Amino acid sequence: MGRPKGGAAASSSSKKPKAKPKQRGGVDFKKYKHKVGRKLPPPKNATNTEIKSKSIVLPEQSMASERTGMAVNKRGLTLRELLQQTGHYNANVRRAALNGIKDLVVKHPSELKLHKVAIVEKLQERICDNDKVVRESLFSILQSFVFPSLKEDNAISTRSTLFLLMANILNGMTHLSMDIQLMSFRFLELVVINFPSSFPRYAEQVFNNFLAVLSNDRIHLQDKSKLNSVLNGLGHCLSQVAFATENGDASNRLVHNVSGRELWKCTLDEDNSGSRAFAMSNILTKLQNLIQILVNSVEVSASELFAKSTIDAQSSEALLSALHCLDLICKICIQEVKKPQMKFGRSETQFGPEWLKSSLLVYLKKLWGVNRSFHEKGDDRYYVFNLKIAEIFLCLSACMDDSMFPAEEFCQFVSSLLSKVKALRNKDIMEKHLSPLIISIPDLVSNAPDDSKGYLLEAFTDAFRDCKVDCKLILPYLDSVGKLLLPEKTGILFTENDSGLEYHGVWVDELPGILLQSIDKAPSVTKVVLELLLRIGQYFPTIECGNMHSFVKLFGVKSSSGTVELGPFVNLPRDCQELAISCLYYFSNLLPDTMEPLASCCLSDVLEPTILFRVVEVLQSTYKAGNLHITEQLSFLSLLMARFRVHPGPFCTQEDSQTSSNLITFKSLNHLILTSLSDMGDGSLVLELMWDNLSKEIVRVQNRAQIPSLHNMNGLFRIIVTLDAGTCKLMNEDVIKIIAGYLIDAAMDLSKTIELGFQSDKTRVFQYFIKPCIIIFCQNEKVLCCTLEMLKSFATGDDNVLSSVAKLKCPDLSHRICLVTTIIVFLCNDCKLHKNLSLGKSAIKAILQHTRHLMDSNVPDVTYEDKQKLRFAFEQLKSKALQLNCWDKSELENFSSATKCDV
Template sequence: MGKSKAPLKKQQQRGVDFKKIKRKVGRKLPPPKNVTNTEIKSKAIVLPEQSVASEKAGLAVSKKGLTLKELLQQTSHHNPKIRKDALIGIRDIFLNYPTELRLHKLAVIEKLRERISDDDKLVRETLYQLLKSVIFPGCREDNQGPFISLMMAYIFNAMTHLSMDVRLMAFKFFDLVVQHYPSSFPLYAEKIFQNYEDILRKNQFLLREKGKLKNVLGGLVHCLLLLPSNKGDHDLPGGKEAAADVLHAFEPEALEDPAGFSVIKKKLKELVPVLVSCFQDFIQLVHSMPHLDAQSFDCMQYILQSLDLVVRFFTYAIDNPRQEIQVSVPPEELDTAIQGQAIVLLLLKKLFDLFPLNPTHYLSGKEDGKYFVLNVMITEIFLHSSDGLCPPATFFEKFLEFIASALCGEISVGTQPGKAFLEKHLLLLIPFTPKLVLLVEGGWKSRILQAFTKIFQSCHPESSLKWACLLAVEEMLIPQRLGLQHLDACDPEVLDYQITWIRELPLLLNLLGDKHPLHSRNVLNLLLRIGQCAASKTCFVQEYDNMQYSFAEFYCTCMEERSVSYGPFIKLDRDVQELSICCLYYFSYVDSVLLKSLAWCCLYDGLEPFVIFRIVEILHSAYKVGHIQIADHISFFITLLSGFKVSPGVCHVGKSFPVLGNDEISNRGTFKSITSLVCSCMLQMGDDYLVLRILEKVVLSQISLDPALDNLCALLRVLAALDSRPTRLSQQSIINLSNLLPVYLIDVVSCFPEDTDESTGPVGRSSSHYYLLPCFFLFYRSDKILRFVLKKLCSLVIEKRLSLSSCAPDHSSRIAAIVSLIRLMHQDVKIRKILSSCKAEIDLILQNILTIQSSEQINIIEERHKIQSAVDQLKALMRTLFSESWKSKSACLVQSALKNAMHDASMSEED
């Protein structure tokens, strides 16, 4: 069977016509073999580039490659999305290419203003953000006239648009203009107030759109902030810059309308009832709601703030006589009799009828705080509207009750942040305290004064409430600032509170320290004004004088003689220091404790010389008017002269001495000026003899304590300034000086050597002369002092050692210094005449020098040579001195003989 099958298989293979090819799915079939090739080959044709991008090379383009011109054209496209994208593209260009805005500012505004009334909300919002963040900040420094005129026409057109959304957004655009260009507001004030009035009359519609109404009211507040006002300008948003804008916003208008904003006043009178009506509608709305929502609360705050600003404007702008208003009289009958503020008070009657605002249902603590804030704002409006007028009794009682309760902390503010929340809103009521205290009597006055004093003492020294209280205290102590009448100081209750306030001021000053110079300046300014008026208010004199014990801590605290703790005075600015120094003059007597504190404060190394001079000047002026006792005044001067530290330089063994006197790198020049000033003051203190009697014991006691060379010189200068010829010093003072002066003179000559070296000679002579001059004055006025000093010098020659503080402790240096000293005396014409009569003392000095030279104490060649040089100098000096004396005596004898001979000859001729 196997053989039969094989041929059969071969037979089947020969019978196949074509072979089947298996192909994978997706593979491309090869072309048929008989296909015709239609491929055409040709050379490439290269044309010049004509790309659109090449035309924009070098131009500012957005992220999408569009130029500013193209984007401006697209802002008018029928598709709102394209308009919005075009505004975004313009923003990108201006941020990346700021010069584009400066170059095309007016053209851009002229095109973009068309979108203010755009039907699409997103387009308007995008335009607003573009103007707010890019265009207005970038154009603020440029000319505003053309820029604003292009905008305002379209803004006012949008304010009358049929769509309420467009109208509301127009007010937002105008608010933006006012924020960046406040001076433009007066030009359009009448029209803008009219538009605000029109839109607010539609409050029923706006109550459903509280967010948009909030924007409208916020813009109104910004406009009203630009009106002139005598109060609250310091609270403006933006600080000093905003206040400056307000001050200058109405300058052109004020020049043209000196009578006072007649058109604006008319519009504001029409606006007040609309605002009051809007507020009433909100009250009805919130009473029907389960809680006072945030948007309603913000809108009510804006309404009350707007009313307050209107009232402030009328209080400032109207100069009509103040008169009592009877609210029961219809306004129509009063229009011809009263103006401005009085009319506004009548227009606000409906608002005051709502006071105090209370929830009609139980609310959380947070809600209680909101109602408290609204009541505070209404109270502020009432107090501003009745400023200068006698407030209606029907309203006054309930406002007084609220004010007293708020100041005493009797009103619950719920779960608000406690003390900080209360202080923030009491800040609005505190400025009215002086007026209320003047108006009320009896229990109301006591309650308000007690609550105010408690707040003043308890609030933090750095808080805004403390400074509001400080201003109120100033008005109640010195009411001339606002033209108020005086509080009755004869009223014991009022006087007690005034004394409490005065006692609080120096404590506050010390608590502030040197970290808050502006606050310290305010406190010192008030203290100065109290001192200035204390003379006319005897009840304040004693309290002002007692204040100096706390005031002394402001300068420094002297625990012991050398343990001083400096106060904040030394680190404050010069103008603050000046205020505190001026306060010293008005104490009826200056206690020694305060003088000691001031003296040690003057010795502080870092204190400016000008401040020291001012302290001396003010204290001396106080002495002249009898506020300082003479002993205390002298003690202050001596403490200043004996304790002042002169720098730099340490000479020899550690005692401070001037080093060849370079005043430019030390404070020696300052101390010389202080010494001259003290001497001048001493000569003006009264009879020189009496002052010298008090002074000489004090000075000699300080000299005996071995002060530094400069301090000793200053004390001697004061003594010499008060002495005269012949000397008025007592015998004991002469003896004491004679024992102290020799060592001082040796130190002076040792520190300022009188060598022939040209580099040091002139400086040494000028410096040594300053230190020797007071001694020369004493020698000239009393030759007894000179003789005692020469005798003491004679004994110092043979002494083994001077005090450790001396600059010449060894024999050779000491002898050289003594000889130099005698030579300097010889150079002074007046002292030379006295010195010529002291031959015995000088001979004794020479003999002692020769004794030392021949003794075994000197065993060093250099020292012997130094002593020999001094001996030679002294001998030469003695020959010159005594030969001059002999010649002088001989000349006198010859002259006397000639006179006698002439006299005898004349007598003989007569005979």
């Protein structure tokens, strides 16, 4: 049975599918099938908005070309651009902008001078910045650059700028972020340090913020450095208030309700006194609250320190800062309480002495227990804590009574602190913190019970003795010693039965040693000690102290060989020399040992003339007051006149004496000495008292070969002339020889000036030297005659008449005759001497005869030039002899004819 060949299959495959029936009606939309993600073609009616343009290229449009000559930082940004970037939302950009400003002002300082106001107005917005680095950078810029520049300018724009700056600082103090708050207090401290006058306007508001932040327990629990930052700022603010109250200017500094922008012109008249008191009343209320917080802080810090085995620096600094703030608050309160209480209508202010006892002292009483705990510790820093606590209570000592704090116990506490000074290892800490305690000792002694003064003064005296002269505490010690010794300053007056009187001599005995050591080690202390010694001498003129004799060493020390070694007095500043000389007036018991060293100082070339004259004046005043014996004063004056080293210049001319010599000083000293001698009474009696010293000095000067003595001899002869020119003491062979030698020395000096061409000055200089001798010759003809005989002997060759200076020159006979002729000619020129000179005509005739003898050509060793000089001298002397009628007419004719054939 076969299968049909493709019949059925063929019939089935050949069938066509049925066509779909056509829809009726028209087609509205044609449906397109699109692939996913394929861009649709634009509609046929779409508008082509494509714009085609060519690029425009402008040459030299770079930023560098636009800023040529402008001040830019390392990144090429100007100050304006940097200031704009400080407000950027990105903290990194703000940091970079502040660093760029710092770089710019260092590189271009003029930008800061020109735009400092704009810089501050822009940068003050960053005080409350959320980024810590930005705030720190701002602080650095203000501290190092902006504020130093602002301090140089006090313009109105600068004041208004600080007004905005303070507004942002106050805003930052109330910020929610603790870090921003603490940083704002640092900014406040910076402003107060640089611009203290900007603080009073905001004092009340600032203290409110301090109260708020210190009341927050978080700051005490966090890092101590943050607490230190706040306390340091509080300390500076309190210092401003304390300064205002202490100087009586609180009315001008603390009033806060001024109008306008007159921040620095807080003047106050009588109508504004109520506003001032109201402001200060509010501030005292704030300070009272601060005391509670600070005392609690001290207690907490103390307990923390006791719990630790060692003291860390941050905790120690926080405790010291709190104690320092407490001390300032107490001083402010004390100053305000001492002022007269002001009235407002019918009610008076509530702050007075009772307020101190009922509120302030109640809170501070807690510190007493703290100091006892510190007292048991051996560390130096615990000692400093006790010093600060003692300083606080010393400020309040006048207001305390035994019901609050036992006075005896407090004195023992202070005494123990003074006794531990030796054991301190850290001298820097001692010098920094011990000064307030030392300065307060006089006030404490004045208020202490009598039983407590003894050991308090003993501890103070021991500490004073151990203090080195180069230690910074020596000045506070000296200040306290002055207050304890001088009752006009503190009202402290020790009676005979008082235990404090025995320490007077101990304190005074220490002063000369401190003085001598301070000259080399601490020059600033020298003047303080001298002033204190002067005041002590003025108040206790009869004080007797054993160690005061070391004061003489200030002027000099006598060596074993008898010479005096100069002390440091000659090298002291002028004001210190004045003080030292004035001390001699009051410590007259030291003068017998001081006169010789003092004279050596006066004879030194280093000493200024004004100090030399001051010494003479003070000693003369001391003599007039009866505190210096007349013989000591006369000896001192004659010694000055005889041993003062005169440097008259090369030829003793007026020009030289004024330019390069001390001749003017010697003449002034000469006048001062002669005036002092004239004031002592009868001249002949004074000369009688000083004759031994005077003659000894005359001989000493005449025998002094190395130094010209004409001026000194002239001064000594002037002393004789001033006191008694007709004294019979001159009728002595040695004295006559000295007078003749002095005239010869003066004539030799005159011949030297003639040889060197000083013709115009020869008469003036020689007359200056022989003037005292002329006065002596006028009143004592016997001295004149004896002097002429000495001159005759000298002219004829007697070397015994030669003075020291003449012996050095060893003049020949012709030169001697010329010198003697010069002397006689000048004496004859004074008409008042003619009568007395005629009595010595025999000596003049003998000189003429000897001159004629030398003019004889048969005499050997007389040259032609010498004969010419002798002839000139002979003619001069002969003319003067005729004036004196030395010959009669016949003798004169024979004498003249004999001389015509000599030459």
